[in-house]
Amino acid sequence: MDGLNALLNGFAVAFTSYHVALMVAGVLLGILVGVLPGLGAPNGVSLLLPLTFTMDPVSAIILLTSIYWGALFGGSTTSILFNIPGEPSSVATTFDGYPLAKKGEATAALSYAFLSAGFGAFLGIMLITTLSGSVARFAMRFSSPEFFAVYFLAFASFVGLSNAPPLKTVVSIGIGFALAAIGMDSVSGSLRLTFGRDELIAGVSFLVAVIGLFGIGELIVTVEEGTKLDGIRARVSLRDVMRTAASLPRHWIALLRSGLVGIWMGITPGGPTAASFMSYGLARRFSPNRDRLGTGEPEGIIAPETADHAAGTSAMLPMLALGVPGSATAAVMLGGLMIWGLNPGPMLFVERPDFVWGLIASMYLSNIVAVVLVLATVPAFAAILRIPFAIVGPAIVVICFVGAYTVASRPFDLWLVLAFGAVGYVFKKLDYPIAPLVLAMVIGDKAEDAFRQSLIMSKGSLGVFWSNPLVAGLMSAGILLLVWPLVGRLAGAMRAAPWTSRE
Numbered sequence: 001m002d003g004l005n006a007l008l009n010g011f012a013v014a015f016t017s018y019h020v021a022l023m024v025a026g027v028l029l030g031i032l033v034g035v036l037p038g039l040g041a042p043n044g045v046s047l048l049l050p051l052t053f054t055m056d057p058v059s060a061i062i063l064l065t066s067i068y069w070g071a072l073f074g075g076s077t078t079s080i081l082f083n084i085p086g087e088p089s090s091v092a093t094t095f096d097g098y099p100l101a102k103k104g105e106a107t108a109a110l111s112y113a114f115l116s117a118g119f120g121a122f123l124g125i126m127l128i129t130t131l132s133g134s135v136a137r138f139a140m141r142f143s144s145p146e147f148f149a150v151y152f153l154a155f156a157s158f159v160g161l162s163n164a165p166p167l168k169t170v171v172s173i174g175i176g177f178a179l180a181a182i183g184m185d186s187v188s189g190s191l192r193l194t195f196g197r198d199e200l201i202a203g204v205s206f207l208v209a210v211i212g213l214f215g216i217g218e219l220i221v222t223v224e225e226g227t228k229l230d231g232i233r234a235r236v237s238l239r240d241v242m243r244t245a246a247s248l249p250r251h252w253i254a255l256l257r258s259g260l261v262g263i264w265m266g267i268t269p270g271g272p273t274a275a276s277f278m279s280y281g282l283a284r285r286f287s288p289n290r291d292r293l294g295t296g297e298p299e300g301i302i303a304p305e306t307a308d309h310a311a312g313t314s315a316m317l318p319m320l321a322l323g324v325p326g327s328a329t330a331a332v333m334l335g336g337l338m339i340w341g342l343n344p345g346p347m348l349f350v351e352r353p354d355f356v357w358g359l360i361a362s363m364y365l366s367n368i369v370a371v372v373l374v375l376a377t378v379p380a381f382a383a384i385l386r387i388p389f390a391i392v393g394p395a396i397v398v399i400c401f402v403g404a405y406t407v408a409s410r411p412f413d414l415w416l417v418l419a420f421g422a423v424g425y426v427f428k429k430l431d432y433p434i435a436p437l438v439l440a441m442v443i444g445d446k447a448e449d450a451f452r453q454s455l456i457m458s459k460g461s462l463g464v465f466w467s468n469p470l471v472a473g474l475m476s477a478g479i480l481l482l483v484w485p486l487v488g489r490l491a492g493a494m495r496a497a498p499w500t501s502r503e
Contacts, residue, residue, distance in 0.1 A: 026067045313367075
């Protein structure tokens with residue numbers, strides 16, 4: 001009952017003309033971010049984060065989350081009409097979305113994508129509404145060892161559950177830790193890794209890093225691949241949308257299965273991209289129409305889109321309740337909370353319930369707004385992609401540099417954007433994951449502080465991380481996830497080994 005009252009109070013906070021206007025503006029900006037090649041949800045959110053510094057935290061988070069939902073929908077638009085995923089998580093949508101659009105059913109393909117995405121988002125929001133209070137109350141039992149164990153489990157989850165090679169994930173995390181260590185040590189006050197440069201005393205802004213990694217890095221890859229923007233024209237009519245909506249319940253098994261996959265991958269650091277591919281893979285395995293997948297089958301659109309949006313919304317739960325983001329975009333938002341003076345974690349529910357429940361209530365409203373707006377604006381945003389990339393590309397570069405400069409008004413940050421752009425390009429070419437690096441930059445300091453405080457409590461004994469069942473269970477789960485890829489590889493080698501018996 002308390003949760004229901006809190007949610008109703010959240011709707012009172014979120015359902016104002018000002019906040020609804022922010023939702024509309026955020027969704028439209030997000031769709032634009034998702035449609036334009038070279039941008040993406042993490043970069044779009046990080047570019048606009050400086051604009052929220054003068055806003056109150058509730059309004060700021062409503063704007064940023066609306067941009068996030070809009071970017072996810074925008075990526076689906078380009079996947080279906082242009083066979084170009086605007087977001088990495090929209091790659092799987094191209095497998096059946098574009099073939100269905102080429103058959104002359106672009107409206108049906110778009111409607112399947114947006115309606116199933118809305119269903120997946122609703123499942124994720126329901127999970128947050130139901131469990132956020134319980135998770136926060138559980139986390140109130142945490143002290144420094146438990147918090148370090150949670151951070152350790154988050155990093156280990158990236159190693160054990162990500163579809164990226166484990167060694168590359170570890171390298172990415174290590175680079176993120178090194179970048180997080182630059183500047184003044186919060187405990188001893190000594191300078192670390194500044195190399196005598198005054199500009200590095202304050203550390204490296206994660207916003208500058210994200211703009212370079214996702215913005216400039218993605219843009220370089222797009223230019224190198226010579227993306228040709230020549231898509232299918234579509235005009236969405238209400239009658240066609242209603243016809244598609246009426247046929248959607250026939251795919252209820254795929255909707256529920258994909259929603260559960262997305263929720264799991266959102267709570268763990270698997271993220272929307274892994275969720276969409278996993279869901280599509282399960283559809284190819286269990287769908288009664290699996291032989292037609294890849295030729296324009298509706299379930300091939302429903303499965304990745306439902307999982308994508310369920311994961312995107314579910315990733316907010318560990319960010320709010322534990323201070324551990326479940327995706328790269330959630331990591332950027334976590335950094336925003338710190339900039340606004342909020343402390344993500346269980347105390348956030350006690351100190352700022354208006355913020356938490358206002359955000360949760362806005363997620364219901366903004367996803368409804370997103371579905372309506374994206375269906376209404378498909379022709380307009382699709383037309384943007386017909387602008388020559390020679391014009392769009394330089395405009396994106398200017399936006400990235402302006403966004404980086406507004407963070408702290410330091411010319412040095414512009415050089416950092418170029419450096420991180422090169423790193424992002426190299427990571428893309430070598431298939432190194434970027435999300436673990438961003439996560440380490442955002443919570444690396446918090447993990448280090450929790451580790452050092454734990455050792456101070458125990459006078460240097462590592463046994464503090466096994467001092468009670470809770471912290472021991474979290475640490476053991478983290479260690480299991482770290483070695484899981486090795487266990488899987490050894491099991492595969494044993495199955496493949498030729499066994500001979502002695503006569």
